[in-house]
Amino acid sequence: MFSLNGSNFMNNSVYGVSKTLTHSAHRKISPPPLVAAAVSSNGKQGDGAVLMENTLKEMRENAPTSSVIEKDSISTVDGGVEDVYGEDSATEDQYITPWTVTVASGYPLLRDPHHNKGLAFNEKERDAHFLRGLLPPVVVSQDLQVKKMMRNMRQYQVPLQRYMAMMDLQERNERLFYKLLIDNVEELLPVVYTPTVGEACQKYGSIFRQPQGLFISLKEKGRILEVLKNWPEKKIQVIVVTDGERILGLGDLGCQGMGIPVGKLSLYTALGGIRPSACLPVTIDVGTNNEQLLNDEFYIGLRRRRATGQEYAELLDEFMSAVKQNYGEKVLVQFEDFANHNAFDLLAKYGSTHLVFNDDIQAGTGIAELIALEISKQTGAPLEETRKKIWLVDSKGLIVRSRLESLQHFKKPWAHEHEPVKNLLDAVNAIKPTVLIGSSGAGRTFTKEVVEAMASFNEKPVILALSNPTSQSECTAEEAYKWSEGQAVFASGSPFSPIEYNGKFYASGQANNAYIFPGLGLGLIISGAIRVHDDMLLAASEALAEQVSQENLDNGLIYPPFSNIRKISAQIAARVAAKAYELGLATRLPQPDNLVAYAESCMYSPNYRNYR
Numbered sequence: 001m002f003s004l005n006g007s008n009f010m011n012n013s014v015y016g017v018s019k020t021l022t023h024s025a026h027r028k029i030s031p032p033p034l035v036a037a038a039v040s041s042n043g044k045q046g047d048g049a050v051l052m053e054n055t056l057k058e059m060r061e062n063a064p065t066s067s068v069i070e071k072d073s074i075s076t077v078d079g080g081v082e083d084v085y086g087e088d089s090a091t092e093d094q095y096i097t098p099w100t101v102t103v104a105s106g107y108p109l110l111r112d113p114h115h116n117k118g119l120a121f122n123e124k125e126r127d128a129h130f131l132r133g134l135l136p137p138v139v140v141s142q143d144l145q146v147k148k149m150m151r152n153m154r155q156y157q158v159p160l161q162r163y164m165a166m167m168d169l170q171e172r173n174e175r176l177f178y179k180l181l182i183d184n185v186e187e188l189l190p191v192v193y194t195p196t197v198g199e200a201c202q203k204y205g206s207i208f209r210q211p212q213g214l215f216i217s218l219k220e221k222g223r224i225l226e227v228l229k230n231w232p233e234k235k236i237q238v239i240v241v242t243d244g245e246r247i248l249g250l251g252d253l254g255c256q257g258m259g260i261p262v263g264k265l266s267l268y269t270a271l272g273g274i275r276p277s278a279c280l281p282v283t284i285d286v287g288t289n290n291e292q293l294l295n296d297e298f299y300i301g302l303r304r305r306r307a308t309g310q311e312y313a314e315l316l317d318e319f320m321s322a323v324k325q326n327y328g329e330k331v332l333v334q335f336e337d338f339a340n341h342n343a344f345d346l347l348a349k350y351g352s353t354h355l356v357f358n359d360d361i362q363a364g365t366g367i368a369e370l371i372a373l374e375i376s377k378q379t380g381a382p383l384e385e386t387r388k389k390i391w392l393v394d395s396k397g398l399i400v401r402s403r404l405e406s407l408q409h410f411k412k413p414w415a416h417e418h419e420p421v422k423n424l425l426d427a428v429n430a431i432k433p434t435v436l437i438g439s440s441g442a443g444r445t446f447t448k449e450v451v452e453a454m455a456s457f458n459e460k461p462v463i464l465a466l467s468n469p470t471s472q473s474e475c476t477a478e479e480a481y482k483w484s485e486g487q488a489v490f491a492s493g494s495p496f497s498p499i500e501y502n503g504k505f506y507a508s509g510q511a512n513n514a515y516i517f518p519g520l521g522l523g524l525i526i527s528g529a530i531r532v533h534d535d536m537l538l539a540a541s542e543a544l545a546e547q548v549s550q551e552n553l554d555n556g557l558i559y560p561p562f563s564n565i566r567k568i569s570a571q572i573a574a575r576v577a578a579k580a581y582e583l584g585l586a587t588r589l590p591q592p593d594n595l596v597a598y599a600e601s602c603m604y605s606p607n608y609r610n611y612r
């Protein structure tokens, strides 16, 4: 049976060979095990086993005899360890072997984020896994660890410090990281995701400590399959990939965009229950046109201007082919934060050959298309008619018929008959919309006059300021409520704290694709879907809308609280999976009777596992 739930991997089933183990765990070392299992998430032998066996062979040939090892196991006078493999004594021009270390127990176990439990290792585990003395005597529960981490986290005044503390935790103790995130999702989402992740990407070069995710640059052209094989996990189910050209509303951050796939995938796990080992963050580095980064001595990416045209297309094509070759037909690839001059082409090109979607454009101009599709579905009116209910404004003003020739192709369906209107305020006054959605990436474009106009012809104007991070929000929650005199139903891409206006509290919602993609991804995976269809996105939106209670609506909230997100994701996953079966795009047969229960049963739990 297919299961996403945790891993079967137990430390005892994996033999590890490490120099540290030689010294700290076994005073008399037994010969290296004859069979080395490459550590894969399910405990089975992966491709890496071959590499591991080669390393062992090499190690045996180079290793000292057992008598030397016995001598070696005695600490030297100054408390250090003897240089068994000659690494320390080798001069800089001599070659040394980068020994492969797999985790079995002892010190490396404490350094392995996938299995480390810190002070939560119990007495039995401390004995069985050579941890005695490596930890102070106290044994604590995971809940107490969460409590302590949250207390520490709240002491940081600067959001970026919280982000770095969370990233450190992810690198140190993965399950604790996810437990923290799941149990405190409303408080920590703004830390690992928007808005703080935006600042982290801007400063990624300076705060860079441990590499996260896979960096594929033009240097790797012709070798991308090899690069994918360097990634330690073999059973990848979701890839989030960016080329860093449109990071939130912050523009081109080049290679430093990596924070986004890392953050999105942590939400796939925390919010959607996809196993962390099944997630692969990727940044494609084709250069950057950001002069500031090109001149920044700490910039981590290629120091060249962006590749375009054929050079760009070939790299992306090699990547997409390698992904399919390495992980199969059913790996989900989410394109993230590509500039729209590439995003639409990539989606069109790979939509029919790969399991791909783009949560920006399928929720950007895509928002308009999905709303039109949904109205058409609910009313039976033709799509061409329902599109006419939706008007778009770009940097040049209202999108109208007379501009048709000069419009990018994705704007053309929205060019309706109307005289030209140059700015948003005039457009709002001319169209008198009931809902105003901002995804301009340009902060403060919903001015006082615009909000007042919305409030003048709507009892409850719906105002959605989707642009991220907070600095790019079209208006703040306070502005929306104040300028509309408390009438607005407001939600924003990055969260705002509740606002007090005229003695009343207004809590706004977070209109963010994070509600959708984790559940969508889970639904695609549990059904074994081979393509993403627009109807699946609609099914996901409908499932989300059904989670909004009357109480939420009465409080002016058009989104359910994030605190229920795992239940919401299971509902979304079930609806997406059902749609995949209905459309004949599901390959995991037979269809489970109860898709919600099945989705829930597949979700990763961050609770610690017991080790034999």
Ligand SMILES: NC(=O)C1=CN([C@@H]2O[C@H](COP(=O)(O)OP(=O)(O)OC[C@H]3O[C@@H](n4cnc5c(N)ncnc54)[C@H](OP(=O)(O)O)[C@@H]3O)[C@@H](O)[C@H]2O)C=CC1
Pocket (backbone or CB within 6 Å): 246, 247, 248, 249, 250, 339, 340, 359, 360, 361, 363, 364, 365, 393, 394, 395, 396, 424, 438, 439, 440, 441, 442, 445, 466, 467, 468, 469, 472, 492, 493, 494, 511, 512, 513, 514
């Ligand atoms: N909340 C969420 O879940 C999501 C939020 N976003 C956010 O949306 C923002 C935009 O992303 P994306 O659509 O990919 O960006 P793009 O740059 O592709 O598109 C921005 C659009 O806004 C228009 N625009 C820019 N400035 C103005 C202005 N002053 N007045 C009117 N229109 C303007 C541009 O016009 P022109 O074409 O003429 O240049 C363009 O059509 C980002 O901040 C991103 O973070 C994105 C995805 C999901």
Ligand SMILES: CC(=O)C(=O)O
Pocket (backbone or CB within 6 Å): 194, 247, 248, 249, 337, 359, 360, 467, 468, 493, 512, 513, 514
């Ligand atoms: C939320 C998101 O995907 C964005 O702002 O780009």
Ligand SMILES: [Mg+2]
Pocket (backbone or CB within 6 Å): 248, 336, 337, 359, 360
């Ligand atoms: Mg995005």
